[in-house]
Amino acid sequence: MIPSTIARELTSHHVVLDQTVEQSAEAVGKIIDAIVNCFQLGNKLLICGNGGSAADSQHVAGEFVNRFAFDHPALPAIALTTDTSVLTCIANDSAFENIFSRQVEALGKSGDILVGISTSGGSKNVLKALDTARQRGLTTIAFTGENGRSGMAAQCDLSLVVLSADTPRIQECHIFIWHVICEAVESTLFTRS
DSSP states (O other), X not given: OHHHHHHHHHHHHHHHHHHXXXXXXXXXXXXXXXXXXXXXXXXXXXXXXXXXXXXXXXXXXXXXXXXXXXXXXXXXXXXXXXXXXXXXXXXXXXXXXXXXXXXXXXXXXXXXXXXXXXXXXXXXXXXXXXXXXXXXXXXXXXXXEGGGTTTTGGGSSEEEEESOSOHHHHHHHHHHHHHHHHHHHHHHHOOOO
């Protein structure tokens, strides 16, 4: 029984990943170019999401601030999911919906990028942060699943849409694509010594 479950999950993973890669190559290239340009101009990358997407935000910020494949000068990337005092005071004093948008107000400026990650495309706090970013002149990028295509992704400057409504498959594709992006950005901006 367990081997058939594993085989089914692996097959599902490969199908969704292959479809996403095939359909998203151009979008990924544009996202890479935008992030490279952002860093070259001395601007920063802000990233937000909930749950597993919060973990992805932190993971990706770590790849840029520290390193992905080789050592290089640090790149300015901030996960808006990490400051518990800020998150809880906003949620307590205002509303959970504002936990990321207030940080965009405080930290974001024209030329920066905000990446919103939401597998469903319906996370109100992520959507509000993207709205705030647009109002402040930030480039907006959506990482979402099929359910976020017509809403969240359509409202952003750039988007990566995984061709699935299954949260685990979407998250797996997101982190794979992020690794592709991190490697491309790093190798474009720096020479491996």
